[in-house]
Amino acid sequence: MYELKQAEPADAAVRRWLAVVVLGIATFTIVATEFAPIGLLSSIASDLERSPATIGLTVTAYALIGAGSALLSAVLPNHFPRKPLLIGLMLVLAASNGLAMIAQTFPTLMLARIVGALSHGVFWAMVAAIATQIAPPNRMGLATTIVFGGISIANVLGVPVLNLIGQAWGWRVAFGALGGLCLFTALLMGALLPKVKAEGTVGFAALAGVLRSRKLWRVYAVAIFTVAAHFAAFTFIEPYLRSVPGVAPAAIAALLFGFGAAGLLGNIVTGFLIDRFMKRVIFVSLLLMCVSLAGLGWFGLSLGLGLVVPLLIVWGAAISILFIGIQTWVLRVGGAAAIPASAVYTTAFNSSSGVGAVLGAIILNRAGLSGIMTWAGLIVAVAIFIVVLDRRLDKTS
Template sequence: MAQHNSTMRDWMAVAALAVGAFIVVTTELAPIGMLSGIADNFSQTPGRTGLVVTAYAWIGAVAALVAVLAVSGLQRRPLMVGLMLILALSNAVAAASSTFNMLLMARLFGALAHGAFWTMVGTLGAQLVSTRQVGRATAIIFGGVSAASVIGVPLVNLISNHGGWRVGFTCLAILSLITALALAVLLPRISGSEPLNRSVFKAVLSKTQLRRLYAIAAMAIVAHFAAFTFVEMLLSSRLHVSASSIAICLFAFGAAGIVGNFLCGALIDRHPKYLLGMALLSMSLCLIVIGSGIAGGTAVATILVFAWGMGIAMVFVSIQTAVIRVAGNAALPASAIYVAIFNGAIGTGALVGAGILDGWGIGLLCTGAAALSLISLAVVPRLQVTSAGGSTPGTASSVREAESTLERQA
């Protein structure tokens, strides 16, 4: 199919998908700041209450794989609108829950939409814009993730602290509904892919370059969340940051994610491999310095956390873009596997981090995370990822030609 020129409506559709990503991630992580209120309301232990977050991540991982087989043939516009409506319903039921089990089931129902959304959104962004702008579109969509950390999660938690956790879920339900309406208006008509079966996963995993990308993703994301789950403890015990200044550092981390996304958007289409390597190196060095405890204070901590946040944001965008380019006509199932790895690594990283922290202490936690990140960096030189102008199989143009047909309505 001939490459089309990106229009203003295309970019507005990309922006709407970024808002969708913002809502999806905010929905996933916002309960972290509501756990004590939920636990008190339903007389649950903190560990059991934590299931509203950890179980959500694992169900989202499974849903990403199932979505490829179950809904890949559907038209993209009604599919994405439907997923946001499911998320709206999930948040509304969570807000109205009369028992903890009802809340948990509402969350798990929303996790199904979460996994399916992330499976579709990566390749959908590539279908909306011209080949040379795929990386930029991906960066904008993933910018919703960083914005959720900087704005969404703190804002919902602030609302919940003042109005109660039910108000927080109600706000998320309303925002999900508004986003569904925006997608219904802005997304063009995009056909689904050919019906897929389980053999597509075997075909994807047979590609050496994709296996390398998945290995990098798994190690980098586990390393990140093993350390970041306990970032408040790292800042206070290793960098001697006061409790009142930790919020500044966390804000810097989220802001760095937005900067990293936009920087990645400007460079990823020309230098995908080198950008991924530099991002992993930045994250690794920051973890090493933090773990060593050789420097401290709010200023130093803010700089280190900013570089860490920018690095991990660029890792996310770089890997998603590389998966689309390398996978070619298998971009959809390849993205689904990446999303499953991503969500699974979140829970795994938290568990691994907790185990190291309890067994060996905070210093080794950071050192271990840095070591795992450096191991993932060692795989990067063996990658073969073309730039946007490359003509080898696996570029974004082959995604568009081989996987789906873009049909536009006036």
């Protein structure tokens, strides 16, 4: 790890932040890989002669396996060099996309996705913690913001661009492009990442300590309720928007782009605020998310586009801020056990996203599209309560 000095040379400071930016590019790459089949679903299904629902399992299985594999990073030996490990994981992801590109059967495609998911979970659990090692100690939040900016950019550009590539040249070329991006990212990491020492504690004892931490479990609880609420609502955002009065089918893509662009703006805002006002940023963002989801549930389908657009933008910005804010919170509370703490968080995040999608489907059958949004807002209210409780416990301890 770079050692912070009183007057660090300008070129050394630039290399620090270039290394963090490279990790942001890596995050973009792995998120684009995770959701790639979503934009290519119909063409893959037609080519492999399977139903779109069956091909959709490649996304579900990827998320669940990634959730489990994240825990591997918590028990990897502490002397294992981090830089070669990250590069190796990215090369595995490149091989996964390459195998997907040449897959002639659904089982082969699923195997490719399983291999990628194993790499994805370990990489995801480590990347934020390593970024904070590279960055100056007082800029942990900014480093996390840059790394997780890859999520927002992948949501705004990744899936739509892969969809365009698939339409123009076929889904196999799209996966080939992803494989090439993985190789390019591995080269960037080799050139720009410093030798990062394996700091802190990992192993089964460290993981057990994380699992015993009540303070960390309060953070995880906030994450679980927030992520479950988001994916319960967002999984069904397309049919919801189709039901809004005055929304033409052609406008849905623009609305979703606006949602992603708001998330990117949220990333930028977070970079300026998160290091100084972390708890306040999280609380306000949860409050805004709760209000926007409840508003969509109560009034969106009756009052129409004039209300839906601003609420959608607020939701997009708020959830992006929360993804960064909660990860930063995990790293601060985790301290020396940042990687095991982040590994558990990654597992909780991925599991909650799957649970949220299932919960949304259950609510849809019982209460309709408006009901999904309303219930998602209520779930976020539980996360707000936990944040308030945590602040009170901090004051009394």
